[in-house]
Amino acid sequence: MSTTSPMPVEATQEERWTPYRHPQPQHSPPELVVPNVIPEDDRVWVPVDDNVWFRPLLFCVTRGYWMNLLKVRKSGVLSRHRHPLPVHGYVLKGKWRYLEHDWVATEGAYVYEAPGETHTLVVDPDVEEMITMFQVNGAMIYVDPDGKCLGYDDVFTRLEKCRAHYAGNGLGADYVEQFIR
Numbered sequence: 704m705s706t707t708s709p710m711p712v713e714a715t716q717e718e719r720w721t722p723y724r725h726p727q728p729q730h731s732p733p734e735l736v737v738p739n740v741i742p743e744d745d746r747v748w749v750p751v752d753d754n755v756w757f758r759p760l761l762f763c764v765t766r767g768y769w770m771n772l773l774k775v776r777k778s779g780v781l782s783r784h785r786h787p788l789p790v791h792g793y794v795l796k797g798k799w800r801y802l803e804h805d806w807v808a809t810e811g812a813y814v815y816e817a818p819g820e821t822h823t824l825v826v827d828p829d830v831e832e833m834i835t836m837f838q839v840n841g842a843m844i845y846v847d848p849d850g851k852c853l854g855y856d857d858v859f860t861r862l863e864k865c866r867a868h869y870a871g872n873g874l875g876a877d878y879v880e881q882f883i884r
Contacts, residue, residue: 740760757772759865770838778830779825
């Protein structure tokens with residue numbers, strides 16, 4: 704008995720350029736395309752701390768994750784935190800590191816953060832601006848140096864931070880709706 708799949712039948716040139724003819728699954732959410740990922744309107748950036756902002760790209764409320772850009776201007780230490788699930792990052796501009804590691808994430812680098820790890824993000828004084836795209840699964844649990852829980856963020860708290868920020872800056876609370884899936 705063979706365990707291999709049959710080879711796919713080669714499509715004709717015309718078939719290759721023919722779109723799928725059937726409806727998409729009934730309950731599948733629509734695609735999301737975010738033009739100008741680094742926005743021209745600074746009101747899209749949601750403040751987190753002095754010189755620290757995030758820009759939402761996607762809030763997946765059914766799966767409990769979010770995608771965003773993190774922007775830091777000038778140097779600083781960001782909140783120490785841990786994640787119960789993996790996090791993926793891609794450095795678009797600048798560089799950063801964790802106090803707990805000896806590597807530096809530089810422009811163009813991909814970073815995988817393992818579940819359960821606790822780390823403290825640092826942007827050093829020689830960096831004018833850092834922008835990194837992160838996919839955060841589950842939560843960010845903020846802790847003190849001994850691991851005592853100080854608070855958390857998840858897809859729902861981040862969503863509400865955006866809603867409040869946009870309500871107050873003229874974009875409107877419903878501006879965030881475009882990022883929810």
